[in-house]
Amino acid sequence: MRDLGVGFGYLLKGQRWVGRHGKQYGFGLLPGLITLVLYAAALVALAVWGESGVGWATPFADDWSSPWQGLFRGFLTVVLFALGLLMAVLTFTAVTLLIGQPFYESLSEKVDDDVSPDGTAPRSGLPLWRELWISARDSLRILVRAMLWGILLFGLGFVPVVGQTVVPVLGFFVTGFFLTEELTAVALQRRGVELRARLTLLRSRKSLVWGFGTPLGLSFLVPFVAVFLMPGAVAGATLLARDLLGEESAEEEEAEDGERVTS
DSSP: OHHHHHHHHHHHHHHHHHHHHHHHHHHHHHHHHHHHHHHHHHHHHHHHHHHHHHHHHHHTTTTTTTHHHHHHHHHHHHHHHHHOOOHHHHHHHHHHHHHHHHHHHHHHHHHHHHTTTSSOOOOOOOOOHHHHHHHHHEEEEHHHHHHHHHHHHHHHHSSEEEEEEHHHHHHHHHHHHHHHHHHHHHHHHHHHHHHHHHHHHHTTTTTHHHHHHHHHHHHSSSHHHHHHHHHHHHHHHHHHHHHTTTOHHHHHHHHHHHHHHHH
16 A cells, blocks of 8 residues: 555656756647647547437437437437547557657656766667657557457446446556556666566556556546646656666665665
């Protein structure tokens, strides 16, 4: 349970870090704003033309009598929009990170430089196109996993009682896990940690991951909040990645030195 608080602490530390580095925060806002505009346009289109699409996809209901046709197609339209909203939440981070790869890579390096005892951060040494390719490939793999979980949880949502109580809670924890994976990938990929190894690392400390990602996922449900939290989330995920790998920070090294002196 302690790791839940530690994970949430990294989320707060990341926001504080970008608060102290306004230039990095400003650059980090741009990818989120671009992604927000794209997703908002897609959801508006789904809201406007979703009913027509459902009608086209269900020709067998054309001859149904009122009110059954309207109720059936109205239900499917609501389900379609809800599924679109869920996928937007699950994929927002992946798409934003892909669009903002150069921005967030630089931000993560700055965090590493700031907290590392020797003042230097690991560099991948790969060209930008290669980093973008790896990021896109891994994001697609995570997206497939997230979609499978989303479909499973959506189906379980129709189970009486459980679907209205347990399933939403599970959904937030699943979302938190995948959000954390996408965010820590910036720092871990730079260190040469492959996707499978990243997932194993995250599963080894699920409470830490949930403490960081679950409240972040909840906050992302509030319109526009995701855009303003993303730079700090990347910074916090870098700190969390260092914890997962057992890398000491400058503060921890100073604290240990202080303990040795006092003893």
